[in-house]
Amino acid sequence: MDPRYSRQVVLGEIGHEGQKKLCASSVLVVGCGALGCTAAELLVRAGVGLVRIVDRDVVELGNLHRQLLFDEDDVDACLPKAEAARRKLQRINSTVTIDARIVDVAPQNVLPLIDGVNLVVDGTDNIETRYLLNDACLERDIPWVYGGAVGTTGMIMNILPGVGPCLRCVFPEPPPPGSLPTCETQGVLNTLTTTVASQQVSEAIKILTGSPMVSRQLVTIDPWYSKHISIEIQRIPECPACGHGKRDFLDGLELTEITRLCGRNAVQIDPAQDLGVSLEALRDKLTSLGKVEFNGHLVRFWVDDYEVLVFADARAIVRGTTDPVIAKRIYARYIGA
Ligand SMILES: [Zn+2]
Structure with a gap:
């Protein structure tokens, strides 16, 4: 056994x-923000054999107060979070496989992303993706560990298909867009996000090793006001997802190709199918505009008052507007309809 795990092996619980079992396990971490960074790092240090990280975004200065895998060099290089995380994680543990995917999790790609993993850890920052994960994990019978953190309050819950309640047993329908507080509008305590992610990975390790101590409760924590509340949640027989087998979010009815990026002055355009753009060719095409950068993972250019990031899957993030019409026009004009 690799001596790096000696303190973990001597622990009677493991x-x-x-x-x-951990070394033979595969885990998908969806989202590489505050929760995803801490969760991925703990899983990699614990020796989980394959950690797949999925994230659609790039590292920004405003991430650094809580996203522990990133530094100022990553911001300067405008690195995608998944790639910056992969580099750091591989230096932490070279014996495990890190599979970084720079994509937006959507109905059309979520099943291939979770196929082959034993467990999914939720590191997303939006409720739509969590409902999609819930559908996908029920469909494939894979456990996932829900986690959320806003302000000073966080929640953690294991979703064990066929055993316990699913997300829609607790919250049957997503709340209307904009009705929930977000980290952008309310802020977030950096010790909260590490606490929530640590608790998620505690549950992940218990599930992966077959521990009888796996939590069956919805846990709410608030490290600022020193609160820790556990609530028993029951499975609802009439739940649309785990009771009646409906897959409303996997069926793609709730997601659109244009997404206002929550709380930020930016819009994402996703052409829905992978057009496989050549980023080198795009850079060459755009050089007549003025400043264009290509860092091996994305092309960045500036037009009028907008900054545009284009990824290899033809997805683009238009910064400087929340207007989908403007973003769509820029996409059509400079990248392709
Ligand atoms: Zn349910």
């Missing part, structure tokens, strides 16, 4: 058998 032991040799538990460590072997």
Whole structure:
């Protein structure tokens, strides 16, 4: 056994058998923000054999107060979060496989992303993606660990298909857009996000090693006001997702190709199918505009008052507007209809 795991193996709750199971496990971390960074790092340090990280965004200065895998060099290089995380994680543990995917999780790609993993950790920053994950994990019978953190309050819950309640047993329908507080509007305590992610990974390790101590409760924590509340949640027989087998979010009815990026002055345009753009060719095409950068993972250019990031899957983020019409026009004009 690799001596790096000695303190974990000597722990009676994990032991040799538990460590072997962790090394043979695969985990998908969806989103590489504050929760995803901490969760991915703990999973990689614990020796989980394959950690797949999915994130659609690039590292920004406003991320650094809580997203522990990133630094100022990543901001300067405008690196995608998944790639910056992969580099750091591989230096932490070279014996595990890090599979970084720079994509937006959507109905058309979520099943291939979760196929082959034993467990999913929720590191998303939006409720739509969580409902999609709930559908996908029920469909494939894969456990996932829900986590959320806003302000000083966080929540954690295991969703164990066929065993316990699913997300829609607790929250049957997503709230109307804009009705929930977000980290952008309300802020977030950086010790909260590390606490929530640590708790999520505690549950992940218990599930992966087959521990009888896996939580069956919805846990709410607030490290500022020193609160820790656990609530028993029951499965609802008439739940649309785990009771009646409906897959409303996987069926793609709730997601559109244009997304206002929550709380930020930016819009994402996703052409829905992977057009496979050549980023080198795009850079060459755009050089007549003025300043164009290509860092191996994305092309960045500036037009009028807008900054545009284009990824290899033809997805673009238009910064400087919240107007989908403007973003769509820029996309059509400079990248392709
Ligand atoms: Zn349910």
